[in-house]
Amino acid sequence: MYDERELSSDVRERLAITRELANKFSARAAAYDESGAFPHDNIRDLQAAGYVSWTVPRKYGGLEIGLSEMLMHQEQLARGDGSTALAIGWHVGMILNLRSTGAFPDELFAQVCETVVRDGALINSCASEPATGSPSRGGKPETTAVPVDGGYRISGRKTFSTLSPALTWIVVTATVAGEDVVGQFLVRGEDVEIVETWNVLGMRATGSHDIVLRDVFVPSHHVVSIARPGAKTERNNDGGGWLLHIPACYLGVGLAARDFAMHYAATYQPNSLPHPIADVPHVEQKLGEMELKLLAARTLLYDLAARWDRLDPADRPRLRAQFGAAKTLATNAANEVVDLAMRVVGGRSLSKSLPLERYYRDVRAGLHNPPMDDAVYRMLAKEGTAPYRQTNPS
Numbered sequence: 001m002y003d004e005r006e007l008s009s010d011v012r013e014r015l016a017i018t019r020e021l022a023n024k025f026s027a028r029a030a031a032y033d034e035s036g037a038f039p040h041d042n043i044r045d046l047q048a049a050g051y052v053s054w055t056v057p058r059k060y061g062g063l064e065i066g067l068s069e070m071l072m073h074q075e076q077l078a079r080g081d082g083s084t085a086l087a088i089g090w091h092v093g094m095i096l097n098l099r100s101t102g103a104f105p106d107e108l109f110a111q112v113c114e115t116v117v118r119d120g121a122l123i124n125s126c127a128s129e130p131a132t133g134s135p136s137r138g139g140k141p142e143t144t145a146v147p148v149d150g151g152y153r154i155s156g157r158k159t160f161s162t163l164s165p166a167l168t169w170i171v172v173t174a175t176v177a178g179e180d181v182v183g184q185f186l187v188r189g190e191d192v193e194i195v196e197t198w199n200v201l202g203m204r205a206t207g208s209h210d211i212v213l214r215d216v217f218v219p220s221h222h223v224v225s226i227a228r229p230g231a232k233t234e235r236n237n238d239g240g241g242w243l244l245h246i247p248a249c250y251l252g253v254g255l256a257a258r259d260f261a262m263h264y265a266a267t268y269q270p271n272s273l274p275h276p277i278a279d280v281p282h283v284e285q286k287l288g289e290m291e292l293k294l295l296a297a298r299t300l301l302y303d304l305a306a307r308w309d310r311l312d313p314a315d316r317p318r319l320r321a322q323f324g325a326a327k328t329l330a331t332n333a334a335n336e337v338v339d340l341a342m343r344v345v346g347g348r349s350l351s352k353s354l355p356l357e358r359y360y361r362d363v364r365a366g367l368h369n370p371p372m373d374d375a376v377y378r379m380l381a382k383e384g385t386a387p388y389r390q391t392n393p394s
Contacts, residue, residue, distance in 0.1 A: 022080030029081040038207035047120030055096040060113035068305040071248040078252025082362040083205035089245035097242035103234035121168035126158040145174035151219040162208040184224035202361035239316040241308040247330030250366040254334035261341035297333040324376035331366030
């Protein structure tokens with residue numbers, strides 16, 4: 001966790017910007033949730049504020065903020081609207097990831113960054129497919145890249161393509177035709193077709209539609225990597241720290257639910273009581289449980305982020321299992337906090353006129369963002385038992 005009073009004046013000024021943006025987003029959130037429409041107004045506000053370039057390296061005109069600060073802003077934005085925060089988190093997080101790993105060729109990364117700073121361009125990676133599921137499970141893409149003169153022609157369909165209505169750049173994974181290798185290719189958003197399939201329970205306004213590529217030409221200088229299926233690429237070399245934007249978002253939603261429940265409990269006094277319900281023992285316990293869950297999850301999240309910022313890049317991968325632990329702890333805590341908030345407010349919490357039922361639906365999505373709980377528990381178990389396993393004498 002962090003104390004805003006201990007932050008530099010520059011960081012506090014930027015937090016004031018994201019706080020103001022969150023207030024704007026909060027006023028629009030119910031309408032976007034109801035319709036499932038993509039929040040173009042919110043994205044334009046983020047672009048106008050320059051937020052989309054804050055993780056861009058200084059040499060390309062960005063602010064080069066670190067992981068810890070990025071998480072503060074993502075959490076703050078999610079207090080206003082979880083969908084918008086989760087969507088833009090993939091962009092700012094991916095820029096941070098590319099900055100820290102050098103996964104893109106220098107000229108290509110410079111081109112992307114310059115469009116982000118100049119035009120507010122957005123980037124995301126689209127790897128999930130209907131048949132293979134999450135790429136974290138190791139499935140081989142059915143999307144194919146056929147070698148041609150000067151590059152490749154790519155055809156296929158991707159699912160869960162967050163930010164798809166606003167993307168300028170898309171990193172697409174594809175199996176190279178005739179070879180047992182998988183490539184990452186940088187595709188222009190204008191070259192793909194968006195099929196509006198995103199109609200879900202929570203996080204309804206992330207624009208995570210399907211994208212279809214029909215014989216899309218990608219020049220050779222837009223090839224990011226070619227590797228064997230399942231092989232680690234350079235983008236994995238930061239230990240996955242950038243993916244902490246996911247738990248930061250869900251903690252932001254949990255904080256919004258916490259704030260609502262605290263205000264409600266402190267001000268609601270039924271005529272059967274001589275005091276607000278915040279002083280009723282079982283309500284007081286629920287409020288305390290909410291605080292404890294948020295304190296534990298946020299403390300781990302920001303401690304790990306601060307360590308990532310301080311570490312030499314070569315040492316960051318050793319935090320991978322702990323990053324997964326932070327995500328699992330945070331997303332489960334967020335679900336529990338929203339549930340407790342609804343129990344404090346009671347039957348009114350189910351009303352569409354209050355935000356709690358939206359928070360309840362939104363935090364459920366966190367359980368399905370990577371890394372999944374089972375993969376995290378497996379990583380932690382392997383790390384825990386490693387010192388006690390017998391070494392193979394051979």
